[in-house]
Amino acid sequence: MTATVAVDASAAARPGPAPVLQVRDLAVALGGRPVLDDVRLEVAEGELLGLVGPNGAGKTTLLRAVLGLVPSSGRITIEGQDARSGRARTRSARATRSIGYVPQRHEFAWDFPVTVEEAVLTGRVARIGWLRGARTEDYRAVRRALDRVEMTHLRARPVGELSGGQRQRVLVARALALDPRILLLDEPFTGLDVPTQEHLTELFRELADEERAVIMTNHDLVGAVHACDRLCLLNRTVVASGTPAELAGPEPWMTAFGVSAGSPLLTAIAQVAKARTTGSPDGGGSA
């Protein structure tokens, strides 16, 4: 395992709003093997955090640990309160209501015979309960979520008939139906064309600006540097975290991804990070 690079610009270390989500000393082992170790992470409201790392780094596992879907040790708090409860350390009611999760697209059962509206309604189960019927307020929340992702016109369409980009919007709407404070997005851009990616990036920015904490895993590193307020470079542990400007140098990326000093990736990252710092039109400019 690589050593931690000395870049730690966590939200706690900087002035600004208190973190909505805090992760401390998180460790996860799966199949008897350590997958995450000593992970420390925090995200404040209004923040769009990019969680990046090579294949197998533990990004999905980290999101699943925050959701209480895999056993973990350490501390996870939401607005200062424990995200897990009971002896089994399962997800607390607060965590269930506060976190919206957008899994990777292939994880959803698209061949299930439901409409777009019905699929989005399943995002309300945490509020409705499994054995109760949906109420007017639930359908209103679903309509609002569909509006948000511009899918209202397709609400009666069976989900199996949707394109990849439309499916991604349905998953985002399903998470938004809970009106969560924290939004976890697992590789939301995989297989999407550039205009759709840009449109969704704008939406994620807006959602963060509405006092949500948004965490997004992304294999498009240059895109993440362009779009995110902060980045967390993960490889079993947090190798480095900071703003794009703070992560403009090559070392954290070389350590996290194992790329050589001559990698074109490093040049591209440095250019985008610099553009954001100087506020030139090439940069996103929201850092």
Ligand SMILES: Nc1ncnc2c1ncn2[C@@H]1O[C@H](COP(=O)(O)OP(=O)(O)OP(=O)(O)O)[C@@H](O)[C@H]1O
């Ligand atoms: N259910 C499981 N049982 C055993 N090992 C697992 C399980 N799920 C994941 N792992 C292992 O945990 C490690 C991290 O996997 P994870 O999917 O979290 O990585 P990732 O960073 O999201 O990867 P990718 O970018 O390829 O999606 C991998 O080595 C994987 O093989």
